[in-house]
Amino acid sequence: xxxxxxxxxxxxxxxxxxxxxxxxxxxxxxxxxxxxxxxxxxxxxxxxxxxxxxxxxxxxxxxxxxxxxxxxxxxxxxxxxxxxxxxxxxxxxxxxxxxxxxxxxxxxxxxxxxxxxxxxxxxxxxxxxxxxxxxxxxxxxxxxxxxxxxxxxxxxxxxxxxxxxxxxxxxxxxxxxxxxxxxxxxxxxxxxxxxxxxxxxxxxxxxxxxxxxxxxxxxxxxxxxxxxxxxxxxxxxxxxxxxxxxxxxxxxxxxxxxxxxxxxxxxxxxxxxxxxxxxxxxxxxxx
Numbered sequence: 001x002x003x004x005x006x007x008x009x010x011x012x013x014x015x016x017x018x019x020x021x022x023x024x025x026x027x028x029x030x031x032x033x034x035x036x037x038x039x040x041x042x043x044x045x046x047x048x049x050x051x052x053x054x055x056x057x058x059x060x061x062x063x064x065x066x067x068x069x070x071x072x073x074x075x076x077x078x079x080x081x082x083x084x085x086x087x088x089x090x091x092x093x094x095x096x097x098x099x100x101x102x103x104x105x106x107x108x109x110x111x112x113x114x115x116x117x118x119x120x121x122x123x124x125x126x127x128x129x130x131x132x133x134x135x136x137x138x139x140x141x142x143x144x145x146x147x148x149x150x151x152x153x154x155x156x157x158x159x160x161x162x163x164x165x166x167x168x169x170x171x172x173x174x175x176x177x178x179x180x181x182x183x184x185x186x187x188x189x190x191x192x193x194x195x196x197x198x199x200x201x202x203x204x205x206x207x208x209x210x211x212x213x214x215x216x217x218x219x220x221x222x223x224x225x226x227x228x229x230x231x232x233x234x235x236x237x238x239x240x241x242x243x244x245x246x247x248x249x250x251x252x253x254x255x256x257x258x259x260x261x262x263x264x265x266x267x268x269x270x271x272x273x274x275x276x277x278x279x280x281x282x283x284x285x286x287x
Contacts, residue, residue, distance in 0.1 A: 008048045015055040019068075023058055026068040029150055030054070030076045034084065036147045040140075042094060043087035050083065077151050099136050106135040108200045108221065113256070116224035117249035119231025121193040126183035130176035138169060190232045197225050216263035220256050227252045 012031075016024060031051055038047050054072075061071040072079060090098075110131060111121050142165050149161045188196065201221050207213045227248075234244050 023068040041087040102135040112224035115228035122185040124185035126179035
């Protein structure tokens, strides 16, 4: 995230703390609707600056005795849609990059987890299709569902919308599990499996400047890669037994999950500390 956008978000959070309950609820919904609606638009800087100015306007209006509803009107959704029309659509390049990143993460996890557990990767194209839909299709559906429910007031429609996503996710997961066991697959040799595993880690390492990659995905992927080569060595030497066939694969998955959790918590706590230390100063910079 660019420093200017970080500064705006820190200032927005600071302004939120000064809003009363009614205004905070109004602006929270408006902010959420605009962010979800702009996922597939291009113009993060313009949107963030726009939201920042809107928060400043509401804060100023609150000081003069006006509510956010009185300031912006009782049709915030219509107003937001009009404002979003000024943002350019997502470029084809950005759309492809988004799709490849999301799909690549899911495929990388599956390939390396399989390599870590068995020392071999199988190309199951039905399963790959399911994973790509899980990575790209479901998030698109989720954003649309979330967008439709933000200003929904009928409770049964809200609950039905919230339940629809997990139902779709379960269906896709079930299809993927079925495909793994029943759809035709192409087992790669130990050599090509190791080469593909190394390629996945190298591509991931290319994005090491991203915090999530550096502290979460890359450590997990490296652990899976090392575990996979351990399995390759075991198979090449003809070593067998319950430890390598049962306990080791299960242990690898648990340790990988633990590394993922530790990295995620580290990012969350370090980000919280940084925001707490710099939030006020950034807010003053944009006043």
